[in-house]
Amino acid sequence: MFVDSHCHINFEGLADRLPQVLENMRSNAVTHALCVSVDLETLPSVLDIANRFENVYASVGVHPDHEDVKEPSVAELVELAAHPKVVAIGETGLDYYRLGERTLADMEWQRERFRTHIRAAHATMKPLIVHTRAASDDTLRLMEEERAGVPGGVMHCFTEPWPIAERALAQNFYISLSGIVTFKSATEVQEVARRVPIERLLIETDSPYLAPVPFRGKPNEPAYVSHVGRYIAQQRGLADAELGEATTQNFFRLFKIPAAV
Numbered sequence: 362m363f364v365d366s367h368c369h370i371n372f373e374g375l376a377d378r379l380p381q382v383l384e385n386m387r388s389n390a391v392t393h394a395l396c397v398s399v400d401l402e403t404l405p406s407v408l409d410i411a412n413r414f415e416n417v418y419a420s421v422g423v424h425p426d427h428e429d430v431k432e433p434s435v436a437e438l439v440e441l442a443a444h445p446k447v448v449a450i451g452e453t454g455l456d457y458y459r460l461g462e463r464t465l466a467d468m469e470w471q472r473e474r475f476r477t478h479i480r481a482a483h484a485t486m487k488p489l490i491v492h493t494r495a496a497s498d499d500t501l502r503l504m505e506e507e508r509a510g511v512p513g514g515v516m517h518c519f520t521e522p523w524p525i526a527e528r529a530l531a532q533n534f535y536i537s538l539s540g541i542v543t544f545k546s547a548t549e550v551q552e553v554a555r556r557v558p559i560e561r562l563l564i565e566t567d568s569p570y571l572a573p574v575p576f577r578g579k580p581n582e583p584a585y586v587s588h589v590g591r592y593i594a595q596q597r598g599l600a601d602a603e604l605g606e607a608t609t610q611n612f613f614r615l616f617k618i619p620a621a622v
C-alpha cells in the first residue's frame with residue numbers, strides 16, 4: 362500500500378474524471394492522497410474534492426510561482442486551515458527558476474509570502490509543504506530564521522543534491538520524492554532516495570505533472586505513486602511492502618491523520 366503525499370487532482374485532466382482517478386488508486390493499492398493548494402482562487406476546488414472523498418486530504422497555500430493572485434495574510438491562512446480536512450500549509454517556498462530579467466532583490470515578494478506561510482504554520486501547528494527550485498540556500502535560510510522546524514513539514518518533489526537534503530533533515534523536515542527519481546538521468550535524486558532515513562521519506566506524484574517511468578511524458582495521476590514507491594524500494598534493497606508501509610506511516614505521522622481512516 363502506498364500514499365500520494367502531493368497531487369493536484371483538482372487540475373484539468375484529472376478533475377474531469379475523478380471517479381476513475383480514485384478507482385485507479387484503489388486498484389493500485391494507493392490508499393490516500395493529499396490534494397495540494399496552489400492559490401486561494403482555486404482552493405474551493407481542492408476543498409470540494411477533500412469533502413467528497415474520505416481518503417483525500419487538502420492543504421491551504423499559495424505557490425511561489427503564482428504572481429498575479431490574491432496575496433494571503435497569516436490570519437487568512439489560519440482561518441482557511443481550520444477546515445477539518447486541511448492537514449498542511451502550502452505549497453509554499455521559493456522558486457528563482459523563472460527570474461527572467463529580474464534580480465534576486467526583485468523577489469522579495471516571494472520571500473515575504475514564504476514567511477507568511479511559515480507563520481501560519483506556527484499559528485496552526487500544521488506542517489509546511491515546501492517547494493524550492495534554484496533557491497535552496499534562501500529557502501533553508503528563511504526556514505531557519507522563521508523556525509519552520511517547529512511546525513515541521515516536507516520538502517516536496519525534492520530534486521536537490523544530498524547535502525541540501527541533510528540540511529532540511531536537520532531542520533526536522535521530511536523529504537518527498539516524485540517520479541523524477543525514476544528518470545535515468547536523475548542520479549542525484551537517486552542518491553537522496555538511498556540515503557534519506559526511512560522514517561523521514563515520503564513519496565508523491567505531483568500529478569498531473571512528472572509521470573514516473575514507464576509513463577514518462579504522459580499525464581500523471583496518484584495511482585502511479587506505486588511506481589515511485591517500487592523504484593525506491595528497489596534502490597534501497599527493500600520489499601515494496603516495507604517501503605510502502607514506512608512511507609504511509611510517515612504520511613500519517615507528519616500530517617497528524619489518525620491511521621484508522
Ligand SMILES: [Zn+2]
Pocket residue numbers: 367368369397452567
Ligand atoms: Zn505541486
